[in-house]
Ligand SMILES: Nc1ncnc2c1ncn2[C@@H]1O[C@H](COP(=O)(O)OP(=O)(O)O)[C@@H](O)[C@H]1O
């Protein structure tokens with residue numbers, strides 16, 4: 093495995109792909125659509141804004157980011173799910189395997205090509221993501237962290253699609269499975285959590301059952317939305333004076349912070365009445381577990397893909413043509 | 416030129432319930448074109464995949480240019496050029512981009528690549544197609560581009576799986592000349608095919624396979640002398656010809672001619688002398704089918 097080999101495969105992949113479809117047109121449409129919708133969202137927010145705390149750039153940033161994450165995760169299967177079985181179907185894979193390129197070169201080169209395309213897709217949404225930063229509503233640090241995490245999650249989705257394309261002989265099945273995987277991570281994890289929650293019920297001393305979400309919080313962790321929201325650094329809080337004392341309060345209209353507080357509460361479990369401020373400070377982060385799980389899944393998919401490309405092939409799976 | 420480009424002993428390979436190869440032996444010497452001949456499903460493609468280091472054998476020993484494919488697959492791979500039966504190409508690339516990609520993938524030094532690509536294109540007569548997209552090539556041209564690709568890294572062993580199928584006569588002649596010139600340069604060439612008449616002109620040796628086993632290995636020159644085939648006698652006077660042949664049981668009359676046999680070359684020569692002595696005006700005596708075809712038909716006879 094060499095950087096030259098990986099680079100060669102990546103360049104080849106991008107070159108053949110650029111010449112097949114109307115990529116430039118598609119990317120322009122994407123940029124116009126996403127940024128246009130983001131600006132309309134922003135205008136709508138300003139119409140609605142009555143709060144004295146929190147800039148309308150805050151919900152804009154969070155909302156656009158989550159929408160972009162979900163949309164790019166839905167686009168990436170199309171980038172990677174035909175990378176390997178497509179070459180097999182066309183009969184070009186054997187020629188690659190006969191060169192000095194190693195399975196790792198081929199897999200990482202194809203990952204790089206797909207991931208790079210995904211990152212360009214992300215890059216095109218930057219205008220509407222950076223506007224709140226320019227306005228000072230969102231700190232530079234938060235923007236960098238969330239962009240990095242989004243980039244990583246796009247890479248994970250590319251790796252999973254690549255894995256399916258190596259594992260399944262037909263590219264149409266691989267595309268389908270890639271979508272199902274992304275769907276499973278996005279929708280399946282909260283569904284699983286919701287189903288599992290009643291099973292955690294245990295009797296309390298006072299005679300009725302109580303759920304124990306702290307036993308199943310990890311089911312939510314791999315969710316890309318959860319990972320992204322929880323990894324985003326918290327916004328600065330403000331201090332409020334009330335007749336009952338002094339509290340600190342987060343901006344109420346921050347979707348990322350809201351999701352993050354929610355999952356950390358779930359991890360903490362239902363401890364009865366706890367002072368809201370304490371709870372906010374003490375709950376441990378969820379995102380490192382989720383991100384680690386997602387990255388391990390991606391790593392496994394890549395390892396499996398490389399294994400499938402090893403030659404000579406001693407075991408030929410059914411329906412796979414060697415050359 | 417001596418030594419063996421390919422040595423295979425007892426190669427076996429099974430796909431599920433199908434025993435594709437059942438202990439096949441094969442040698443391919445340098446400087447010669449060896450033909451691999453056998454009916455559909457005989458295991459030719461499977462064997463070539465194993466020789467090309469793409470597929471692993473269940474049993475047996477395979478050495479390519481002296482390197483065991485089991486223990487040194489990468490050394491073996493560097494020595495072998497392979498053209499599959501269904502040639503996949505990246506349609507989006509031009510002819511020279513296509514070869515440049517494989518030159519780089521094979522690790523050719525950067526300054527050597529343009530020269531190598533031009534040399535290859537002129538070798539396979541595609542100079543004029545330089546810069547043309549691959550999808551604009553004719554089938555014969557694509558086939559030759561495939562040969563050029565297989566030769567990019569100067570392999571000492573060249574394997575081609577049914578390269579002549581689907582080619583027009585002109586392209587076939589060009590392919591034949593190309594393979595002959597490669598053999599003359601010392602490359603060990605192995606061609607699988609069932610276009611027998613072509614192979615007779617291309618190949619120096621023929622290896623016959625059936626149901627995953629080697630059933631015969633002949634030098635082309637010996638084959639003609641050793642095999643019995645049917646012979647066609649033409650005469651100005653068919654009536655006298657038939658009268659002279661009346662005593663034989665193996666005669667089939669044809670318009671203006673008769674088919675006799677199977678005979679060896681020596682027997683055919685004797686028959687000619689006999690006919691001439693009997694005063695039959697013979698205008699031609701030639702094998703009705705190629706020697707290779709006769710061997711092939713004899714080999715596959717028992718399955719009918
Ligand atoms: N990938 C595969 N899976 C299952 N059976 C196969 C596979 N490849 C070849 N075979 C079987 O092995 C036998 C030999 O096939 P092949 O080598 O393609 O023969 P040939 O090239 O001489 O026509 C055939 O019976 C074929 O069906």
Ligand SMILES: [Mg+2]
Pocket residue numbers: 459460461500
């Ligand atoms: Mg075949």
